[in-house]
Amino acid sequence: SAVISQKPSRDICQRGTSLTIQCQVDSQVTMMFWYRQQPGQSLTLIATANQGSEATYESGFVIDKFPISRPNLTFSTLTVSNMSPEDSSIYLCSALVTGELFFGEGSRLTVL
Amino acid sequence: ELKVEQNPLFLSMQEGKNYTIYCNYSTTSDRLYWYRQDPGKSLESLFVLLSNGAVKQEGRLMASLDTKARLSTLHITAAVHDLSATYFCAVGVIYNNNDMRFGAGTRLTVKP
Numbered sequence: 187s188a189v190i191s192q193k194p195s196r197d198i199c200q201r202g203t204s205l206t207i208q209c210q211v212d213s214q215v216t217m218m219f220w221y222r223q224q225p226g227q228s229l230t231l232i233a234t235a236n237q238g239s240e241a242t243y244e245s246g247f248v249i250d251k252f253p254i255s256r257p258n259l260t261f262s263t264l265t266v267s268n269m270s271p272e273d274s275s276i277y278l279c280s281a282l283v284t285g286e287l288f289f290g291e292g293s294r295l296t297v298l
Numbered sequence: 299e300l301k302v303e304q305n306p307l308f309l310s311m312q313e314g315k316n317y318t319i320y321c322n323y324s325t326t327s328d329r330l331y332w333y334r335q336d337p338g339k340s341l342e343s344l345f346v347l348l349s350n351g352a353v354k355q356e357g358r359l360m361a362s363l364d365t366k367a368r369l370s371t372l373h374i375t376a377a378v379h380d381l382s383a384t385y386f387c388a389v390g391v392i393y394n395n396n397d398m399r400f401g402a403g404t405r406l407t408v409k410p
Contacts, residue, residue, distance in 0.1 A: 219398055228386060228403045229341075234396040242396060278340065280398075285348065287331055287388065287398065289341045 188213055188283040192290030199297050204267045207293045209279035214259035217282040220252075222275045223292070229278065235262050269297045300325050302389050304401025311377045311408050319372040319404045321387035330370045331388040332361050335403075341386065344372075377408045 189212040199205050209218070217236055221229040233241045233254055241254040255263045266273050276292045301324040311317055321330070329348050333341040345354045347363035347370060354361050358381065360373045370387055387401045 217392070217396065221400075229388075229400040231397075231399060234398075236396065282392070282398075285329065286343060286346050287390070288343065291340045 188215070188281060188286075188288040190279060190281055190288055190290040192279055192293055194293055195291060196294040197296070199269050199295060201270055201297060203269055204265055205269065205295060206263050206265045207277055207279070209262045209264070209281075209290055211260045211281045211283075211288075213283060215281040215283055216259065218256065218262050219280045219282075219287075220254065220262075220264045221278045221280065223278060224275050232264070232277075266295065269295075271297045273297050300327070300389060300391055300397050300399050302387060302399050302401040304387055304404060306404060307402055309404055309406045311374070311406065313378055313408055313410055314376050316376065317374050319374075319385055319387075319406075321370040321372070321389075321401050323368050323370075323389040325368075325391065326365075327368075327389045328392045329390045330363055331390070332359075332370070332372050333386045333388065335384045335386065344385075374406075377406075379408050379410060382406055382408045 191210040220232040223229050231244050232247045233243045235241045235254050235256040237256050237259050253265045274297045276294050278292045279290045303322045332344040335341050345361040350365040352363045358375045363370045384403045384405045386403045391397045
């Protein structure tokens with residue numbers, strides 16, 4: 187089992203600003219994933235963040251908009267840059283621990 | 299590219315009835331997961347299936363995996379209202395592609 191702490195849990199942001207979401211895992215993990223979930227929708231993979239390498243982004247997501255850091259085996263951040271109302275969503279981090287994929291509680295962002 | 303198809307998208311059941319949710323995927327995978335999500339909550343892991351023929355059961359839920367057919371099923375037996383939630387399957391191709399994708403989800407409502 188693993189516990190993933192994600193913060194902030196929610197925030198209201200102004201258009202054009204940036205917000206960094208933090209994700210802390212209670213054990214050392216190599217592989218972490220960042221997802222976005224629109225209300226009533228499934229999860230869309232933003233990027234894979236493996237410690238020791240650059241994040242791998244999915245089609246439609248770019249590093250300038252969603253920079254990711256992975257400084258060690260227990261921590262990662264996702265920044266949503268230059269936000270617009272279209273970025274309003276829930277952002278979820280996850281970690282692969284002994285073959286099982288665990289999720290944080292999510293960060294609900296509202297961009298005005 | 300790995301694609302995951304889940305059906306049905308919506309399922310309304312009477313208590314006491316049985317039903318099956320299907321999850322098809324497009325390429326060879328390392329693993330398959332089933333999750334439950336309650337409104338406003340993160341994802342709760344239900345099952346991890348790693349090999350062909352794997353079958354796991356927990357309470358009224360049973361999941362199976364047929365890797366040759368690239369198909370997993372989540373069978374609900376004698377549904378109760380507490381099972382009302384959205385159920386997602388997720389398919390991983392970890393060792394080559396670091397890929398983990400979700401189905402669209404099945405919104406299950408169990409009526410008394």
